[in-house]
Amino acid sequence: MKHIKVTDEWLYKYMPIAENALIREIEGRIDTRWKFSSKFERKMKRLIRIEAHSWIMKMQSIFKK
């Protein structure tokens, strides 16, 4: 093994490789059969509805001007 100098340049080159490996590890353990609770589903639906509503409200206020 060559003697490695830990520089910013070296880290910019190799940290993405380390991160991809970490992500692959996590993805290998994803459980797509995970059953989200009804409470979570309700909260997410509400969040999406609120976000959609805030967008509609913003557009309406723009058109009123």
Add this chain to the structure above:
Amino acid sequence: MMIDTEESKRKFVILYEKYRYLMIRVAYDILGDRFLAEDAVHESFVKLTQNMNKIGDVNAQETKRFVITITKNSALDIYRKRSIQIKREVYLDELRDNEIPITYIETELDNRILDILKNLPDIYRDVFLLKYSSKLDNKEIAELLGVSEGNIRQRILRGKELIREAIKKVEDIEDEAY
């Protein structure tokens, strides 16, 4: 909230459909509790609505990294706030049983060195991933992690020292072998 266009609304829904299982995995790894993990995922989606401007292509690797970072932080926040007693040892045993061997076919970098980068303590690794992989600057990292820029600079310095020390050990062992 930053969902202010039809495009970002559509993007948000795709994010939800695409990444919720990945996010629950990340959160559950940290919290070891189904309901707390769901809270972390919900909290992460709230944060994502505030950061939609930072998300380009939903399918890009950068987006995946960003989603993981946000989720990890949300889970760690919950972990810290609640000071919960997690049966981490039991869970880690389960993890080891299911561990998948990784090959780094796309790199000439020695796997031992890659393991050093992968296994840095979390407080350093997260900063290194955000800086050197996601290419955020220190100010952005500080905002995302809720710490000062000075703290980020310190973690980078200390993290580099840790990497150097670990690499030196590997190199010394190799030198002795020859």
